[in-house]
Amino acid sequence: MNEKLPVLIKIEWIKTRHYRAFKILSLVYVVLLVLVFIGAQRFINNITIQSNDDSFTPFRGLSFYQTKYIWQNFTYIAGYLKIIPALLIILLITNEFSFFTMRQQLISGLSRKDFLTGKLLVISALIVGIVILIALTALVLGLLHQQVGDVSLLNGGLWFLPLHALELLTYLIFSMMIAFIFRRSGIATIVFVLYALIGERIVSFILPGSIGDYLPLNAAGSLIPLPNNTLTSSIGLTFRSTVDIQTILSCVIYCFLFTAIIYFLLRWRDA
Amino acid sequence: MNYNNIKASETPRQSEIPIEILRLEGLSKRYGNIQAVNKLDLNINKGQVYGLLGPNGSGKTTTLGIILGILRQTSGNYYWFGKPSEATLYRRIGSLLERPNFYPYLSAVNNLQITALIRGVNNADIESVLHLVDLYPRRNHKVHTFSYGMKQRLALASVLLGEPEVLILDEPTNGLDPEGIFEIRNIIGNVASTGTTVLLASHLLDEVQKVCTHVAILHRGIKKFSGPVAELLSEEEILELSAKDLNTLESAIIKLPEYLSHKINNQTIELKVKGKSDAAKINHFLHQNGVSCSHISMHKHSLEQNFLELLQKSSS
Structure with a gap:
């Protein structure tokens, strides 16, 4: 397997680097992410609180780049944009069906396992790229806004980065499974978006107790909780600031389960 | 590699002892109520140019799909080179099934690079096959700018990458103009003359008669005849x-x-x-x-x- 990995990486690199939709969506994602990170502080600066004399005064002391919270802030916000790489994955997979290139590669001698490994490598590469981008932006903006007495950037919750990676992994493997099931880009995109925006909420609502919290996208979305800060504490809100092992475990299980379902589809369904 | 300059007389068409390339044992495929292939038995030996003949819907493409591992048979078995099928064996086979399948946004070279990487073939071979199918001048053009005939020729180039031991071609001259048909037949003929085993599915009898040494006739998924083409041609x-x-x-x-x-x-x-x-x-x-x-x-x-x-x- 180890000697196959460079070959699979080269194959996927040829396929993706010349794909216009890949370039456009990647650019949109990067620009949006950086703009959101830069613009977030401006948005926060507009938050006002009502004073005793009923006038609105700006809320001071709330920094998006506060080193204590920067990693959680950034990864939490980035979670809202993960639909873009998910749509990209759907396009890349469904292309293989609409161009009949998957069947061509299988008859050329690529095994189903290798084909799936190639796609997992694309997902991994995307995740690594996104995490590096978030890390670099956080470092730059964090250093620019660092004030005397702030905790070191490296002590501010770096572990949110691998947590975001797991969030992305669960989300992207789920989108890949949808693409493999429906094969057509239009149908797969509609199903995915509907499920992500509405479907899972409805299912969560129907399910008893807190079972809905452990549905795949809910679990992935709750890996990084809403950050606590001076504003939330001023209005008496406190969110979980620890890692929820059960959520992590359910995400890991989902990743394996979805990969197994995809492999089963590849193995038993006509290509 | 040069398939153009080989004289048929220089290479043996068939060895004395036949070497089994492909064996089908009771191969069947059912789609709901439709029996696409029905208990098909077939033996193809090294060096044979085998025609799979039958009207549209006779089960030719389904049979090829099964033996190429992209369709699952309902029952029966098939053996490549005497072994049950596995992905690595397909690297020894060049196949063109139904239509040329490429990434339209990639160039001819990029598309061939993907096949070359899968097969473990040197990049130098890409140039050689592009020359062979006369697409070298268009090598860096995107496939979506190609005509159907050019795509078919590119597919043939992809099939020939790495000098496969077996060629499987499904209606290779479909949609081509007379000149294109002549060119493709020439290439197939030249490849076959090197001793490469060829399995050619077609509904064009003239094509099979001109190119093949052996033929199997399928009708509604059932084999009606298999043997040398000469046996089917009447002496009368x-x-x-x-x-x-x-x-x-x-x-x-x-x-x-x-x-x-x-x-x-x-x-x-x-x-x-x-x-x-x-x-x-x-x-x-x-x-x-x-x-x-x-x-x-x-x-x-x-x-x-x-x-x-x-x-x-x-x-x-």
Whole structure:
């Protein structure tokens, strides 16, 4: 397997680097992410609180780049944009069906396992790229806004980065499974978006107790909780600031389960 | 690699002891109520150019899909090089199934690079096959700018990458102009002359007759015949005659001492005689009986006629 990995990486690199939709969506994602990170502080600066004399005064002391919270802030916000790489994955997979290139590669001698490994490598590469981008932006903006007495950037919750990676992994493997099931880009995109925006909420609502919290996208979305800060504490809100092992475990299980379902589809369904 | 400059006489068509390339044992495929392939048995040996012949919907492409590992058979087995199928074995086989399948946004070279990487073939081979199919000048152009014929040629280039031991071609001349058909047939002929085993699915009898050494005929998923093409071509000679007065001609030919049977076909009479037919002698006999023929020609039953007879028999 180890000697196959460079070959699979080269194959996927040829396929993706010349794909216009890949370039456009990647650019949109990067620009949006950086703009959101830069613009977030401006948005926060507009938050006002009502004073005793009923006038609105700006809320001071709330920094998006506060080193204590920067990693959680950034990864939490980035979670809202993960639909873009998910749509990209759907396009890349469904292309293989609409161009009949998957069947061509299988008859050329690529095994189903290798084909799936190639796609997992694309997902991994995307995740690594996104995490590096978030890390670099956080470092730059964090250093620019660092004030005397702030905790070191490296002590501010770096572990949110691998947590975001797991969030992305669960989300992207789920989108890949949808693409493999429906094969057509239009149908797969509609199903995915509907499920992500509405479907899972409805299912969560129907399910008893807190079972809905452990549905795949809910679990992935709750890996990084809403950050606590001076504003939330001023209005008496406190969110979980620890890692929820059960959520992590359910995400890991989902990743394996979805990969197994995809492999089963590849193995038993006509290509 | 150069498939162009090989003389057929220089390479053995078939070795003395046949080496098994592909064996099908009771292969069946069912789609709901439709039996696409029904208990198909077939043996293909090294060096054979095997034609898989049948009308549209006879199960040719389904059979190829199964043996190429992209369709799952309902029952039965198949063995490549004497082994049950596995992905690595397909690297020894060059296949073109149904239509050329490429990434339209990639160039010809990029598309071939993907196949070369899968097969473990050197990049230098890409240039060679592009020259072979005359696409080298367009190598850096995106595939979506190619005509269907060019895509078909690119598909053939992809199939030939790495000098595969077996070629599987499904309707390779479909949608091509006469020049393209001639070119593709030439390439197939040249590849076959190197001793490469070829499995060619087609509904074009003329194509199979021109290219193949062996043929299997499928009808509604059932094998109706398999064996050398020569076995299917009748040795029987047929005389085609026409005259101004077809009735006089008909009554005269019945008097021929070697007369066997005849059939009226539009404005001509197809005559079968006992033994070897001699057109000059028959013409002389007819002239003596007051019939002057406007046309006499002799031909053998074509693969097409035998194929149609076989299908008619199986339908009835």
